[in-house]
Amino acid sequence: MVTAARDRTPAVGDSATAGRFLRSARTPATPTAPASRFDQWYDNRRRENAFEVRRMPLAALSGWHFDDATGDLRHDSGRFFTIGGLRVRTDPGWRSQWQQPIIEQPEIGTLGILAKEFDGVLHLLMQAKMEPGNPTTVQLSPTVQATRSNYTGVHRGAPTKYLEYFVSGRHRVLVDSLQSEQGSWFLHKRNRNMVVETTEDVTVDDDFCWLTLGQVLALLRRENVLNMDARTVVACIPLTPQEPLGQGFAAALSHSLSPRATPLHSGGHVLSWLTGIRSRRELAQQRVPLNAVLGDEWFRDDERIARHDGRFFSVIGVDVRASNREVRSWQQPLLAPARPGLAGLIVKRFHGVAHVLVQARLEAGSAIVAELGPTVQCQPDNYRDAPPASRPAFLDWLLTVPPERLHYDVLQSEEGGRFHHAVNRYLVAEADDTVPDEAPDGYLWVTLRQLTALMPHSHHLNVELRSALVCAHSMWCEEYR
Amino acid sequence: MVTAARDRTPAVGDSATAGRFLRSARTPATPTAPASRFDQWYDNRRRENAFEVRRMPLAALSGWHFDDATGDLRHDSGRFFTIGGLRVRTDPGWRSQWQQPIIEQPEIGTLGILAKEFDGVLHLLMQAKMEPGNPTTVQLSPTVQATRSNYTGVHRGAPTKYLEYFVSGRHRVLVDSLQSEQGSWFLHKRNRNMVVETTEDVTVDDDFCWLTLGQVLALLRRENVLNMDARTVVACIPLTPQEPLGQGFAAALSHSLSPRATPLHSGGHVLSWLTGIRSRRELAQQRVPLNAVLGDEWFRDDERIARHDGRFFSVIGVDVRASNREVRSWQQPLLAPARPGLAGLIVKRFHGVAHVLVQARLEAGSAIVAELGPTVQCQPDNYRDAPPASRPAFLDWLLTVPPERLHYDVLQSEEGGRFHHAVNRYLVAEADDTVPDEAPDGYLWVTLRQLTALMPHSHHLNVELRSALVCAHSMWCEEYR
Numbered sequence: 001m002v003t004a005a006r007d008r009t010p011a012v013g014d015s016a017t018a019g020r021f022l023r024s025a026r027t028p029a030t031p032t033a034p035a036s037r038f039d040q041w042y043d044n045r046r047r048e049n050a051f052e053v054r055r056m057p058l059a060a061l062s063g064w065h066f067d068d069a070t071g072d073l074r075h076d077s078g079r080f081f082t083i084g085g086l087r088v089r090t091d092p093g094w095r096s097q098w099q100q101p102i103i104e105q106p107e108i109g110t111l112g113i114l115a116k117e118f119d120g121v122l123h124l125l126m127q128a129k130m131e132p133g134n135p136t137t138v139q140l141s142p143t144v145q146a147t148r149s150n151y152t153g154v155h156r157g158a159p160t161k162y163l164e165y166f167v168s169g170r171h172r173v174l175v176d177s178l179q180s181e182q183g184s185w186f187l188h189k190r191n192r193n194m195v196v197e198t199t200e201d202v203t204v205d206d207d208f209c210w211l212t213l214g215q216v217l218a219l220l221r222r223e224n225v226l227n228m229d230a231r232t233v234v235a236c237i238p239l240t241p242q243e244p245l246g247q248g249f250a251a252a253l254s255h256s257l258s259p260r261a262t263p264l265h266s267g268g269h270v271l272s273w274l275t276g277i278r279s280r281r282e283l284a285q286q287r288v289p290l291n292a293v294l295g296d297e298w299f300r301d302d303e304r305i306a307r308h309d310g311r312f313f314s315v316i317g318v319d320v321r322a323s324n325r326e327v328r329s330w331q332q333p334l335l336a337p338a339r340p341g342l343a344g345l346i347v348k349r350f351h352g353v354a355h356v357l358v359q360a361r362l363e364a365g366s367a368i369v370a371e372l373g374p375t376v377q378c379q380p381d382n383y384r385d386a387p388p389a390s391r392p393a394f395l396d397w398l399l400t401v402p403p404e405r406l407h408y409d410v411l412q413s414e415e416g417g418r419f420h421h422a423v424n425r426y427l428v429a430e431a432d433d434t435v436p437d438e439a440p441d442g443y444l445w446v447t448l449r450q451l452t453a454l455m456p457h458s459h460h461l462n463v464e465l466r467s468a469l470v471c472a473h474s475m476w477c478e479e480y481r
Numbered sequence: 482m483v484t485a486a487r488d489r490t491p492a493v494g495d496s497a498t499a500g501r502f503l504r505s506a507r508t509p510a511t512p513t514a515p516a517s518r519f520d521q522w523y524d525n526r527r528r529e530n531a532f533e534v535r536r537m538p539l540a541a542l543s544g545w546h547f548d549d550a551t552g553d554l555r556h557d558s559g560r561f562f563t564i565g566g567l568r569v570r571t572d573p574g575w576r577s578q579w580q581q582p583i584i585e586q587p588e589i590g591t592l593g594i595l596a597k598e599f600d601g602v603l604h605l606l607m608q609a610k611m612e613p614g615n616p617t618t619v620q621l622s623p624t625v626q627a628t629r630s631n632y633t634g635v636h637r638g639a640p641t642k643y644l645e646y647f648v649s650g651r652h653r654v655l656v657d658s659l660q661s662e663q664g665s666w667f668l669h670k671r672n673r674n675m676v677v678e679t680t681e682d683v684t685v686d687d688d689f690c691w692l693t694l695g696q697v698l699a700l701l702r703r704e705n706v707l708n709m710d711a712r713t714v715v716a717c718i719p720l721t722p723q724e725p726l727g728q729g730f731a732a733a734l735s736h737s738l739s740p741r742a743t744p745l746h747s748g749g750h751v752l753s754w755l756t757g758i759r760s761r762r763e764l765a766q767q768r769v770p771l772n773a774v775l776g777d778e779w780f781r782d783d784e785r786i787a788r789h790d791g792r793f794f795s796v797i798g799v800d801v802r803a804s805n806r807e808v809r810s811w812q813q814p815l816l817a818p819a820r821p822g823l824a825g826l827i828v829k830r831f832h833g834v835a836h837v838l839v840q841a842r843l844e845a846g847s848a849i850v851a852e853l854g855p856t857v858q859c860q861p862d863n864y865r866d867a868p869p870a871s872r873p874a875f876l877d878w879l880l881t882v883p884p885e886r887l888h889y890d891v892l893q894s895e896e897g898g899r900f901h902h903a904v905n906r907y908l909v910a911e912a913d914d915t916v917p918d919e920a921p922d923g924y925l926w927v928t929l930r931q932l933t934a935l936m937p938h939s940h941h942l943n944v945e946l947r948s949a950l951v952c953a954h955s956m957w958c959e960e961y962r
Contacts, residue, residue: 014747106763106764106765106766107763107765108759108760108850109760148760148763167761176753176756176757177756178756190849192759192760266495268495268937271658271937275657275658275939276673278673279590279591367848368659368671368848368939369589456752457752457939457941458756458940459849460938
């Protein structure tokens with residue numbers, strides 16, 4: 001009989017799993033992860049892993065070339081990623097047609113966190129990892145960030161540490177789903193988000209550290225510590241508190257995760273609403289040569305790919321070198337946003353239950369037309385001189401919200417392996433009476449539990465919304481000191 | 482307050498909805514849908530809607546042209562669909578790289594069935610609809626088959642009947658999800674699958690007929706009556722019998738839909754298993770000009786696009802004319818499969834619970850690398866001379882299964898608006914001891930309830946598996962006489 005297969009991974013979607021994660025989220029310290037240790041270890045890792053990242057011309061990047069026929073910027077191996085062109089046609093309402101450079105990387109990578117129970121509490125093995133585009137160079141990342149190229153050995157480097165836990169099939173899979181990444185910059189990009197539990201002895205390398213989920217969430221109150229890859233994996237972790245945790249607004253947020261939090265709309269309606277938008281709105285994507293995108297708006301010179309008006313983003317080159325020890329050095333392109341971004345959630349209580357206002361967002365590189373995004377997601381400076389009617393809904397409300405309603409306001413950066421200093425200001429604010437109960441067209445009030453329930457399926461929440469959600473969780477988890 | 486929004490669509494995913502559909506599935510006749518009426522109406526519709534479909538050269542199609550620069554076959558309006566080229570790279574295991582023509586239609590259409598309760602039983606408004614590629618010209622289709630072009634008026638024809646029920650938002654949405662279509666022939670194609678219930682009076686046009694779900698399912702025992710669009714919408718209908726219905730093998734199939742049918746693997750494991758395959762396998766898709774695909778394998782002449790060896794499919798032109806009354810006529814290309822296809826499910830009981838063996842299938846135009854497909858899905862003639870090791874797994878088992886194990890064996894055709902005589906032999910067979918309990922790599926045993934639970938989310942079951950599922954349902958529904 002095949003009962004063996006049944007026992008191998010009994011834990012995905014299991015309610016016991018959610019309970020174990022909740023316990024970890026409420027544990028501020030353990031003998032394995034004492035409160036005093038993290039800062040020392042992290043500071044030490046940042047010193048040991050000091051890298052120098054210098055800008056250099058795209059045309060001079062070693063290992064990369066502009067394709068003769070298309071102008072696409074490609075790796076000499078044909079793998080990793082390519083900067084190409086994209087033409088987009090949408091229905092009227094915003095711009096009905098535009099073209100832009102886009103990052104194409106058809107393979108699906110693995111973002112994996114290894115978990116293990118110590119003293120009855122699940123711990124997560126987090127990594128201090130350098131990425132050239134990070135504003136602080138080293139940030140806290142999942143145990144494993146592996147592209148397919150990594151594990152098939154195209155990069156000719158050392159094998160990715162701990163990767164075998166995620167590919168062997170011998171360990172308990174607690175979380176496992178495909179999730180999309182920045183649709184404005186990537187074409188159809190998604191990664192596998194996993195948490196895998198082992199009962200085996202794990203040798204902890206210098207760059208790795210066991211933390212409780214509570215400790216990880218608490219780090220979201222600091223700027224630029226938890227990288228995007230760690231945030232998206234943590235966002236997929238099921239948490240279902242039976243009673244409110246913390247005080248005041250934080251308690252309302254934690255209750256919004258509970259099965260007792262009655263939502264305004266059924267889960268079926270949330271999906272039907274999104275499906276309706278996906279079929280009514282149009283998103284025709286045509287991958288074209290980068291050369292075809294260059295012209296009136298975009299230009300390319302030896303130095304970079306950018307816009308004449310300086311808006312949106314540019315593509316630059318960097319040279320990466322270890323400053324203090326023998327480690328590999330390399331050169332690569334990075335996409336550099338022109339301005340800081342903003343991702344904000346507005347929260348309102350209905351019948352005592354906290355709901356967040358999400359929008360169905362079309363993005364150039366979306367795989368299924370639209371995904372749920374935060375209430376506001378934009379580069380605000382792009383709208384500095386825009387008339388009120390063409391400014392994103394709720395942007396002005398969020399930018400002028402009184403401090404007592406602004407419960408979370410922290411800078412967090414996006415993936416430093418592809419983006420250069422892509423910092424977003426993440427906000428969570430409580431609505432006042434000027435935020436309407438009736439959501440505008442394209443927006444919907446949902447509970448946190450409803451959003452979490454969508455995680456096991458792919459392509460429902462965009463990466464900015466997933467990040468904003470874990471930022472919200474950090475408000476009710478136990479304080480890390 | 483926004484409770485009004487909450488009441489508007491309380492029925493998607495509701496357990497009462499599943500119960501109402503089950504009742505309809507078990508009702509063989511009602512005063513509104515007497516058993517005697519369907520055949521007479523259907524025969525009448527086929528006579529009234531007689532059309533003549535003649536082959537004609539692609540180069541002579543009115544309203545269509547080969548693009549000068551790319552060779553793509555396009556509609557003069559730039560809308561509807563385009564026959565272009567696709568280059569595909571997958572990981573080793575089969576062919577690691579190939580190119581082929583592909584149908585590109587980036588918009589999402591709506592396949593909608595209108596439902597209404599009569600005498601306490603839900604009835605479905607089905608349409609006798611002509612499509613040029615149907616083997617029998619007229620087949621039974623959903624109430625509405627609308628492309629975005631249809632409802633934005635690009636076709637300059639009459640407005641689509643009953644479409645307002647699916648776009649107004651005034652009616653109860655019972656089923657609503659995006660589902661993919663033939664991944665071997667379409668690039669990233671999906672349609673919205675809906676069932677909407679009205680309590681208003683409905684004027685029934687000559688080409689339309691109220692049927693119970695039981696009557697619709699029973700029609701699957703006949704060849705080529707229920708078209709693909711109707712099958713995929715019906716496949717999305719939730720059915721959760723609390724006790725086995727029918728006798729023997731049919732009873733086991735109905736029980737496999739029940740919440741009491743304990744599956745071998747958890748629902749979370751099913752998704753994790755599929756996610757694993759989606760990330761391990763590679764599917765790089767490059768949309769290229771049709772001209773770039775022509776050469777050693779594929780050719781184009783004025784008549785058609787086809788392969789020198791005659792395998793897989795060709796693209797042909799048709800001229801469509803009403804033979805007996807003033808109705809519009811038109812010309813269009815159709816994709817014509819070279820050989821009949823086969824889609825077969827193997828069913829086996831574990832601990833008394835029927836499980837079907839599904840495979841994770843990569844197809845050229847898949848949107849998320851792989852979806853679940855039937856146990857066997859192929860054009861068997863393509864493997865006539867293939868050595869046993871390169872024939873699809875379980876194909877020979879299905880082709881030689883003894884009659885007492887073969888419970889369903891009926892020809893059903895795929896979408897006649899795009900495909901010319903694309904007939905698949907659908908099979909449902911019960912495993913013997915030679916079918917292993919341990920599913921081979923890339924295959925998994927799942928219950929029908931697990932598959933139904935995946936429907937509200939997009940892109941999990943391919944269209945052939947959805948069709949095969951409703952064929953299986955036809956075995957336990959009440960007989961239509």
